[in-house]
Amino acid sequence: xxxVENLRFLGHRIVNAVWRIGYxxxxxxxxxxxxxxxxxxxxxxIKELFSSGVMSLIIILVAGTFVGMVLGLQGYExxxxxxxxxxxGSLVALSLVRELGPVLAxxxxxxxxxxxxxxxxxxxxxxxxxxAMEMMAINPIARVVAPRFWAGVxxxxxxSALFSAMGVxxxxxxxxxxxxxxxxxxxxxxxxxxxFQHDIVNGxxxxxxxxxxxxxxxxxxxxxxxxxxxxxxxxxxxTVVESSLTILFLDFxxxxxxxxxx
Amino acid sequence: xxxxxxxxxRDVNFAYDSxxxxxxxxxxxxxxxxxxxxGGSGCGKTTLLQLIGGALKPSSGYVKVDGQVIHELxxxxxxxxxxxxxxxxxxxxLFTDMSVYDNVAFQMREHTDLPEEIxxxxxxxxxxxxxxxxxxxxxxxxxxxxMARRVALARTVALDPMLIMYDExxxxxxxxxxxxxxxxxxxxxxxxxxxxxVVTHDVQESLKLVDYIYFIANGVVVAEGTPAEISISDKPxxxxxxxxxxxxxxxxxxxxxxxxxDLNLQPRR
Ligand SMILES: Nc1ncnc2c1ncn2[C@@H]1O[C@H](COP(=O)(O)OP(=O)(O)OP(=O)(O)O)[C@@H](O)[C@H]1O
Ligand SMILES: [Mg+2]
Numbered sequence: 001x002x003x004v005e006n007l008r009f010l011g012h013r014i015v016n017a018v019w020r021i022g023y024x025x026x027x028x029x030x031x032x033x034x035x036x037x038x039x040x041x042x043x044x045x046i047k048e049l050f051s052s053g054v055m056s057l058i059i060i061l062v063a064g065t066f067v068g069m070v071l072g073l074q075g076y077e078x079x080x081x082x083x084x085x086x087x088x089g090s091l092v093a094l095s096l097v098r099e100l101g102p103v104l105a106x107x108x109x110x111x112x113x114x115x116x117x118x119x120x121x122x123x124x125x126x127x128x129x130x131x132a133m134e135m136m137a138i139n140p141i142a143r144v145v146a147p148r149f150w151a152g153v154x155x156x157x158x159x160s161a162l163f164s165a166m167g168v169x170x171x172x173x174x175x176x177x178x179x180x181x182x183x184x185x186x187x188x189x190x191x192x193x194x195x196f197q198h199d200i201v202n203g204x205x206x207x208x209x210x211x212x213x214x215x216x217x218x219x220x221x222x223x224x225x226x227x228x229x230x231x232x233x234x235x236x237x238x239t240v241v242e243s244s245l246t247i248l249f250l251d252f253x254x255x256x257x258x259x260x261x262x
Numbered sequence: 263x264x265x266x267x268x269x270x271x272r273d274v275n276f277a278y279d280s281x282x283x284x285x286x287x288x289x290x291x292x293x294x295x296x297x298x299x300x301g302g303s304g305c306g307k308t309t310l311l312q313l314i315g316g317a318l319k320p321s322s323g324y325v326k327v328d329g330q331v332i333h334e335l336x337x338x339x340x341x342x343x344x345x346x347x348x349x350x351x352x353x354x355x356l357f358t359d360m361s362v363y364d365n366v367a368f369q370m371r372e373h374t375d376l377p378e379e380i381x382x383x384x385x386x387x388x389x390x391x392x393x394x395x396x397x398x399x400x401x402x403x404x405x406x407x408x409m410a411r412r413v414a415l416a417r418t419v420a421l422d423p424m425l426i427m428y429d430e431x432x433x434x435x436x437x438x439x440x441x442x443x444x445x446x447x448x449x450x451x452x453x454x455x456x457x458x459x460v461v462t463h464d465v466q467e468s469l470k471l472v473d474y475i476y477f478i479a480n481g482v483v484v485a486e487g488t489p490a491e492i493s494i495s496d497k498p499x500x501x502x503x504x505x506x507x508x509x510x511x512x513x514x515x516x517x518x519x520x521x522x523x524d525l526n527l528q529p530r531r
Contacts, residue, residue, distance in 0.1 A: 124358075132355035135315050137344035138372050 024220050027141075031149050031219070034142035044147040045154075052113035052148065053155030057162070059112055060105055064163035067100055068092060068170025075171070076179055086185035090193025092171035093164075097194060097203045098259065101164035103251050106210035109156060110243040114218035117148055118239040121222025122232035130223075145223065149215050156211025157204050164203070202258045209250055214243040267326075268293045268425060268457040269314060274323035276309060283309050285481035286323065291425075296451050296458045298468040300503060301478035307461040308352055310478070311427045314459070315349055316340045327425065345373060348423035352430050354414040356402040362389070363398040366417045373421060388416040391446060393439070407434045415443065422454050432464045440464070444471045465504050469493055477503065 038045045075091045121144065124130050133140045168190070175181045194200065218239045225235035269291035276284040283306040291297050299307055312318045313325050316332045325332045327343060335343060356365050366385045370376055376384075389395045392412040402410055411434060419426060428447065432440050444467050451458045462468050468475065469489040477485040477499060485492070485500045492500055518524070 120359075127358065128351050128353060128355035129357050131317065132349070132351055132357075134317065135344055135347070135349045135351075136369050136372070137341040138369070139341075143372070 020224075023224070024216075027220050027223065028216050030141050031146050031216070034139055035146045035150065037142040038147045038150045044143070045150050048148045048151035049155055052109075052117065052151050053159065056109055056112045056155070056159060059108055060159045060163050061166050063104065063108055064096075064101075064166030065170040067104060067163075068096065068167030068172075069174045070170075071095055071100075071167065072171035072174030072179070076175055076181065085181050087189050087193070088171070088175045088181050089186035089188075089190030092175070093168055093190045093194050094199060096164040096167040096171075097199050099203075099251070099255070101167065102160045102203050102207035102210060103247060105160035105163040106156065106207060106214055106247045107244055109152075109159060109211075110214045110218070110247065111240050113152065113155075114214050114239050114243055115236045117152070117215070117218040118222040118225070118236045119232055121145070121148075121219060122225035122227075122235050125223065125225060126227035126229075126232060145219050149219055152215030152218070153208065153211045156214070157207045160207035160210075161204070198259075202254075205258075206251065206254050209254060210247050213246045213250060217243045217246065266292050268328055269459070270326040271310075271314070272323050272326070274313060274320040274325060276306070276313060276318065276320050282481055284313075284320075284478075287478065287481070287483050289476055289483065289486075291457055291459060292474075293457055294451070294455055295473040296448060296460060296471060298460045298462055298472040298475045299478060300462060300465065300468070300475060303463075305478050306481065307478065308429055311349065311429055311459065311461060314425075314427065315344065315347060345421070346424045348418040348421070348426045350411075350415055350418040350426075350428045350431055352433075354402075354407075354410045356410055356414055356417070358402050360402075361398070362394070362400050362402065362405070362413050365402065365413060366398075366420055368417065369420045384420070388420055389413070391450075392416045393442060408436065408439060411435065412439065412443065415446070419450055419454075422456070424454075424456050426451070426456055426458045428458065428460045428462075430461055430463070432462055432467055440467060447471065465506075469504075 071092045072088065075088050075095075076085060079085050079087055079091065121130075124144065130140045130144070133143065172186065176183050176186050221235040221239045221242070222232075225231045267290045269289070271287060271289040273286050273288060274284055275282065275286055287310070289297075289299075289310075299310065301307055309318065313320055314327065314332065316335065319333045324334075327347075330339070330343065332340070332343065356362075357368065360368065363385055366388050367381050370381045370384060386395055386398065389398055392415055394409060394412055394416070397405065397409065397413070402413070405413065411431070415428070415431060418428075426447075431443055431447065435443060447458055447460060448471055450456065460468060460472060469492065472489065474488055475486065475492050476483055479499060485495065485497050487495065493504065495501070495504075
């Protein structure tokens with residue numbers, strides 16, 4: 001390839017990428033613009049809450065428990081060196097509420113519910129269900145996309161809270177029941193160490209932002225998928241990859257703002 | 263006749279990317295008639311229906327439905343127009359996450375405030391008309407291809423549209439269902455005072471059924487006429503189509519490079 005061809009190829013890629021970002025932003029604005037239906041006919045959103053939120057419960061609860069148990073073990077090992085095992089409660093709770101809860105719940109949500117959303121919308125498009133809806137004068141963004149978006153945005157903070165709660169429970173089982181840390185100091189240190197505004201609200205805020213990002217990416221990839229089998233499978237993969245990276249990147253940004261020197 | 267026309271298609275050109283599909287077609291669908299559009303596979307029949315429904319925009323010329331140029335309507339105007347149209351998609355396009363019942367009820371629930379009992383009666387009536395009342399509790403995945411097509415037909419006419427477009431309604435139907443669906447299209451059209459466009463390959467069925475026939479080939483209308491005129495036509499194109507002959511003016515092959523060259527069959531030098 002000559003230099004000119006290389007340049008042309010590079011330019012083409014860049015133009016495409018910029019175009020896609022613009023298209024995605026426009027899609028996102030359309031979701032917000034046509035969100036009325038999701039609230040006026042809330043049962044549409046409830047149905048999606050069930051399929052994305054409730055159906056993700058098991059994986060979130062189980063994962064949360066195990067993560068909490070690991071935190072209990074590792075935390076105890078580390079804290080013991082400094083003779084401050086009693087701080088185990090606050091260590092477990094803070095790690096979960098500030099970081100692990102929102103981030104891990106969002107990562108699990110992206111692979112469990114996000115990929116399913118992408119595949120579902122992509123297949124609806126491939127089988128002309130979206131076109132059929134448009135021909136019936138029903139806006140598919142309002143009827144299909146927006147309820148899924150709000151369901152994702154609503155369920156993400158709730159799932160992350162449940163993840164943290166189960167994690168605390170797991171940490172308690174390992175720390176107090178199995179290892180034998182004093183129960184009173186476990187809970188009282190936790191209560192003293194976790195600040196509602198600074199830790200819990202900020203953690204919830206994080207998971208809200210992750211919920212918006214994951215659901216928007218999943219829905220966009222599904223809506224934009226080429227209407228073929230490879231197109232849909234490629235889009236599903238992209239959803240998981242893109243939303244995982246976005247979650248971790250946003251987590252860094254948000255942490256930098258929320259907990260700077262705190 | 264033009265004051266009576268529900269759909270007017272004038273000098274419409276359409277190309278996908280740079281490949282022209284329609285090259286200046288003119289069709290008129292008078293109110294109250296059933297019109298067949300025929301042509302070889304890939305000649306642009308589905309494309310034509312999408313132009314009428316406003317899903318695609320002609321690169322020149324215009325499509326007028328009920329006096330309004332479709333591609334000049336805004337989003338609201340287009341949706342208002344589409345509420346009065348029904349389109350049966352070539353592959354049915356049933357909503358796979360809803361039962362047969364909910365599929366047929368879908369538009370009634372979205373566009374009207376009818377109470378659920380009335381919707382129930384209407385849905386069962388529509389399903390009864392296509393002979394599938396007993397399937398209302400099934401999911402689309404539990405239907406055969408032909409049954410899914412008939413359910414899609416019931417859904418298409420759920421709101422009694424003024425313009426009904428059928429993209430190959432007869433494909434995949436057994437001879438009995440075929441006759442039933444054919445009669446249904448005719449009866450629906452006459453009962454509703456609607457106008458129907460039937461895209462089909464089934465020459466014999468359409469000759470019995472429709473009021474007027476258009477033949478499309480190579481992006482233009484090559485023949486048109488009433489069934490009586492068509493069945494006695496001696497145009498080579500019509501003759502080939504009506505009698506299903508392999509050789510004739512309709513090419514069976516998609517345009518391509520030389521066959522021998524593709525298979526590397528040139529004589530060795
Ligand atoms: N989305 C698209 N992008 C590019 N080309 C397309 C697209 N859809 C259809 N075509 C091309 O346009 C031509 C007409 O397609 P169309 O679907 O209208 O054919 P048809 O007459 O309905 O055929 P059939 O009887 O097989 O359904 C075909 O040659 C096809 O290759
Ligand atoms: Mg077609």
